[in-house]
Amino acid sequence: MAYGHYRRYTYLNRKMRLVFLGPPGIGKGTQAKIICHRFTIPHLSTGDMLRSAISAESDLGKKARTFMDRGNLVPDDVVLGMVEERLQKPDAHGGYLFDGFPRTLPQADGLNELLNRINQNLDIVLALEGDDDILIKRLSSRRTCESCGTITNLIFSPPREEGKCDECSGKLIQRNDDKPDVISERLKVYQRQTEPLITYYAEKDQLIRVNGVGTIKEVTARISKNLPDGES
Ligand SMILES: [Zn+2]
Incomplete structure (x- = not known):
């Protein structure tokens, strides 16, 4: 028991x-x-960072807004500036998880430069993987209620009555974004953008690939095997 306790203590401080x-x-x-939740670290997504910088009306938030108002992508230097500001907040001192960032090679390079400058290192780059066929099947099983907008999934949360919303009995429809052709295109874009990142982090010896197909519990167990505490 004492040993288990010690393990827990060390990984929580890591x-x-x-x-x-x-x-x-x-x-x-x-x-x-x-x-x-397990490591008590913040979940950092660029979308959330953008929204909070904009609502706080910080200099970077204002800058980001000028691009977004014109319907343009926010440039990498602005995104990286926001990341840097975010990493200075106390909750990020014990570590963090980036979700959806970096998205491109220049962003990965920028992040690397930033981390070097502030004397930090990434521990792990986790890549969850799954066959396109399975992802297309999962995503194209989404249905949206025409009346109230509730989203349901025919595989994971099938409606009580076929074709009808559980909330309001409205008609369930498949949005264009959830059609197999559109999803397949999104997956191709993802692969194109991500492939170089996979190579980049593999060369730095930071990449761990994990099979993402299975139940939530199964996937969590596979991920856990690759994290410092090594237990699930
Ligand atoms: Zn509804």
């Missing part, structure tokens, strides 16, 4: 800095939450 990669439909968000 700074875990992760990047989490994974295609749409793989269940990355769910696994990210589990890891963050």
Whole structure:
């Protein structure tokens, strides 16, 4: 028992800095939450960082807004500036998990430069993987209620009555974004963007690939085997 207690103590004091990669439909968000909870680290997504910088009206937030108002992507230097500000907040001192960032090679390079400058290292880059066929099947099983907008999944949370919303009995429809062709295109874009990142982190010896197909518990167990405490 004493040994187990000691293990727990050490890993809780270890700074875990992760990047989490994974295609749409793989269940990355769910696994990210589990890891963050377990290591008491914040879950950092660029979307959330952007929203909070904009609502705080920080200099970077204002800058980001000028691009977004024109319908343009926020440039990497602005994103990286926000990341740097975010890492200075006390809750990130014990580590953090990046979700959906870096998205491109220049962003990965920028992050590397930033971490070097502030004397930090990534511990692990976790890539959750799954076959396109399975992801397409999962994502194309999403249905949206025409009346109230509730989203349901025919595989994971089938409605009580076929074709009808559990909340309001409205008609369940398949949005265009959830059609197999559109999903397949999104997956291709993801692969194109992510492939170079996979190579980049593999060369740095930081990459761990994990099979993301299975129940939430099974996938969590596979991930855990690769994290410092090594137990689930
Ligand atoms: Zn409804």
